[in-house]
Amino acid sequence: MRTISADVNGLLAHYQTQINERLEEFFDKKVEEASRISNHTREVVIGTKEYTLRGGKRLRPIFCILGYKCLSDHNPEAIIGASISLELMQSSLLIHDDIMDEDELRRGKQTFHIVCKDLCERQFGKNKALKFGENIAIVAGDLLEAYGEEVLAKSPFKSEHIKKALATYAGIVKNVGYGQILDITAEREGSFNEAEILTIHKLKTASYTIEGPLHIGALLAGASEADLQILSNYGIPLGLAFQIQDDILGLFGSEEKTGKPVGSDIREGKKTLLILHALEKSSKNEKELIVKALGNERVTVEEIDTVRDIVRRTGSLDYSKKLVAEMTDKAVQAIKISDFRTEAKDFLINIAGFIGDREY
Amino acid sequence: MRTISADVNGLLAHYQTQINERLEEFFDKKVEEASRISNHTREVVIGTKEYTLRGGKRLRPIFCILGYKCLSDHNPEAIIGASISLELMQSSLLIHDDIMDEDELRRGKQTFHIVCKDLCERQFGKNKALKFGENIAIVAGDLLEAYGEEVLAKSPFKSEHIKKALATYAGIVKNVGYGQILDITAEREGSFNEAEILTIHKLKTASYTIEGPLHIGALLAGASEADLQILSNYGIPLGLAFQIQDDILGLFGSEEKTGKPVGSDIREGKKTLLILHALEKSSKNEKELIVKALGNERVTVEEIDTVRDIVRRTGSLDYSKKLVAEMTDKAVQAIKISDFRTEAKDFLINIAGFIGDREY
Numbered sequence: 001m002r003t004i005s006a007d008v009n010g011l012l013a014h015y016q017t018q019i020n021e022r023l024e025e026f027f028d029k030k031v032e033e034a035s036r037i038s039n040h041t042r043e044v045v046i047g048t049k050e051y052t053l054r055g056g057k058r059l060r061p062i063f064c065i066l067g068y069k070c071l072s073d074h075n076p077e078a079i080i081g082a083s084i085s086l087e088l089m090q091s092s093l094l095i096h097d098d099i100m101d102e103d104e105l106r107r108g109k110q111t112f113h114i115v116c117k118d119l120c121e122r123q124f125g126k127n128k129a130l131k132f133g134e135n136i137a138i139v140a141g142d143l144l145e146a147y148g149e150e151v152l153a154k155s156p157f158k159s160e161h162i163k164k165a166l167a168t169y170a171g172i173v174k175n176v177g178y179g180q181i182l183d184i185t186a187e188r189e190g191s192f193n194e195a196e197i198l199t200i201h202k203l204k205t206a207s208y209t210i211e212g213p214l215h216i217g218a219l220l221a222g223a224s225e226a227d228l229q230i231l232s233n234y235g236i237p238l239g240l241a242f243q244i245q246d247d248i249l250g251l252f253g254s255e256e257k258t259g260k261p262v263g264s265d266i267r268e269g270k271k272t273l274l275i276l277h278a279l280e281k282s283s284k285n286e287k288e289l290i291v292k293a294l295g296n297e298r299v300t301v302e303e304i305d306t307v308r309d310i311v312r313r314t315g316s317l318d319y320s321k322k323l324v325a326e327m328t329d330k331a332v333q334a335i336k337i338s339d340f341r342t343e344a345k346d347f348l349i350n351i352a353g354f355i356g357d358r359e360y
Numbered sequence: 361m362r363t364i365s366a367d368v369n370g371l372l373a374h375y376q377t378q379i380n381e382r383l384e385e386f387f388d389k390k391v392e393e394a395s396r397i398s399n400h401t402r403e404v405v406i407g408t409k410e411y412t413l414r415g416g417k418r419l420r421p422i423f424c425i426l427g428y429k430c431l432s433d434h435n436p437e438a439i440i441g442a443s444i445s446l447e448l449m450q451s452s453l454l455i456h457d458d459i460m461d462e463d464e465l466r467r468g469k470q471t472f473h474i475v476c477k478d479l480c481e482r483q484f485g486k487n488k489a490l491k492f493g494e495n496i497a498i499v500a501g502d503l504l505e506a507y508g509e510e511v512l513a514k515s516p517f518k519s520e521h522i523k524k525a526l527a528t529y530a531g532i533v534k535n536v537g538y539g540q541i542l543d544i545t546a547e548r549e550g551s552f553n554e555a556e557i558l559t560i561h562k563l564k565t566a567s568y569t570i571e572g573p574l575h576i577g578a579l580l581a582g583a584s585e586a587d588l589q590i591l592s593n594y595g596i597p598l599g600l601a602f603q604i605q606d607d608i609l610g611l612f613g614s615e616e617k618t619g620k621p622v623g624s625d626i627r628e629g630k631k632t633l634l635i636l637h638a639l640e641k642s643s644k645n646e647k648e649l650i651v652k653a654l655g656n657e658r659v660t661v662e663e664i665d666t667v668r669d670i671v672r673r674t675g676s677l678d679y680s681k682k683l684v685a686e687m688t689d690k691a692v693q694a695i696k697i698s699d700f701r702t703e704a705k706d707f708l709i710n711i712a713g714f715i716g717d718r719e720y
Contacts, residue, residue, distance in 0.1 A: 153527035167513035
């Protein structure tokens with residue numbers, strides 16, 4: 001496993017570097033475009049560049065590249081250029097997400113609306129600076145979404161393929177939107193069940209992070225319906241595994257590795273399969289302890305530890321780990337029987353293992 | 361003029377009916393799509409349908425149809441179907457705009473985030489209901505933008521043409537975004553000059569309302585660069601005329617016809633050429649009266665009347681009217697010398713007259 005994992009990390013890093021270079025080039029052109037309009041538009045676009053380039057695993061563009069490489073080895077430079085559309089979509093959605101969640105930090109730095117709030121305070125004064133920041137951030141999100149579309153529409157592939165890729169791009173944004181509506185309302189309702197959680201995971205993670213990007217890449221290479229189906233059979237279970245692993249790390253992961261404060265999922269009251277399963281299997285007393293901790297901004301380290309213990313003791317952690325293993329296996333089987341190009345196939349198999357084992 | 365104007369109104373009404381029918385069909389399918397996910401997604405999509413169908417002149421889809429008809433008379437049904445993408449974009453941007461402006465009314469009814477706030481109060485309680493409404497509205501705007509892309513990407517035209525139309529679609533959203541950033545920052549700065557106002561008008565009105573939709577329609581019919589240039593020569597001046605006429609109606613129009621409360625532009629402190637010109641030409645005393653009224657939420661009818669008098673006396677009204685006439689004329693000349701199809705050409709010429717003369 002060590003060599004495979006080292007290989008995956010090496011290849012991921014290799015792609016990350018190339019994607020970041022393309023993003024940098026792209027944003028430099030956009031900064032130039034915005035500079036021709038005014039200094040204000042320039043500043044906002046510089047802000048979106050910094051926000052996008054400050055970090056991130058670039059999983060979506062990487063899956064887009066791999067989807068393409070399943071079917072084609074022509075024009076490897078072009079697919080890297082097109083893949084950044086997915087990172088632009090990601091930035092757009094994260095900026096809007098941060099406004100909705102009233103979050104102040106993203107990847108260890110200020111969220112975009114807080115950056116713009118500060119900009120307002122420095123340039124125009126403190127009055128309604130947060131509202132100013134949020135407004136600019138709403139517009140910036142819309143702008144980045146348009147940037148992503150533009151990148152795909154102008155990519156040097158066959159028009160027929162680009163058209164289909166753009167329909168899929170719109171489909172991903174749609175799925176995330178539906179998932180987000182479900183997420184916001186479920187949070188307000190307070191109640192949630194396994195089916196609802198799985199639907200949200202499918203719409204917000206599996207389609208968005210894995211299946212959709214794979215499809216876009218594959219479509220740019222001229223994928224058939226059958227090709228897309230194989231990628232779905234791989235992408236959907238792996239996406240669910242990815243999300244459940246995320247939930248496990250959210251409760252048991254180390255802060256240095258995940259970059260998130262320990263127990264933040266508990267503090268935010270995030271609805272995870274892990275917690276749902278624990279609630280079902282625990283005593284009345286334990287249930288109360290979980291409910292008390294969930295969504296409590298002042299939850300203590302001891303209370304988080306108690307929740308962890310319950311999740312372990314009820315077998316919920318094992319259950320979730322088993323689910324991750326099963327889903328990852330299902331994904332691997334789906335891709336193994338395909339006749340995709342070996343290089344991409346191997347990488348997709350290895351990346352599935354990486355996602356199942358990852359600590360960040 | 362009477363017959364021309366009657367013709368234009370008749371044709372506009374004819375297209376409006378067809379566009380509304382297509383929008384209705386489209387949304388019914390989306391409600392079905394959203395219903396398959398959950399009752400909450402269904403409710404939100406029903407809300408976006410009501411919001412989109414409650415009114416509007418449908419100028420953008422109409423210009424899209426006309427852009428197409430300049431070059432082709434094939435498949436008239438298909439271009440009507442594709443044209444609704446521009447109304448979906450419009451709804452998306454208006455929903456986001458209403459959040460930014462904290463407006464409660466749009467087309468005589470509740471803005472989208474207020475509709476969702478009420479929904480929250482009924483279903484989940486009053487606590488943070490406005491924030492809930494704004495969050496759902498941010499997502500709904502993103503969703504409608506994706507709907508618009510989807511409509512274009514799946515339209516039955518040549519892939520090569522669709523690809524170009526989608527790049528233009530993204531370009532319009534980008535222009536509106538840049539214009540909006542400029543608008544928000546200029547408002548915060550307090551100062552504004554003619555060049556800035558004209559840039560905002562170009563980005564937010566001329567490109568968005570006229571030139572962009574014309575280009576999308578023309579591209580779907582296979583337009584050349586030269587065709588697009590003629591449509592720009594028509595669309596940009598007409599767009600500016602449209603905006604200046606809008607500003608005139610905002611100060612001098614009747615409430616029944618425009619649907620906006622008299623003097624709302626003054627109350628909102630809207631920066632218009634009309635006001636800028638009046639400020640430049642007025643005495644120190646008059647200047648103070650204008651500045652006092654501008655952006656004052658409690659401005660009286662008398663104060664608005666005074667501003668109107670100053671705008672008249674300084675020749676600013678005449679100056680703006682002259683500008684509208686000149687720009688409209690420029691637009692008409694540009695289209696007259698083209699070899700576009702007669703039917704569309706005539707309509708574009710007549711619609712220019714209509715925009716110059718309109719009272720709503």
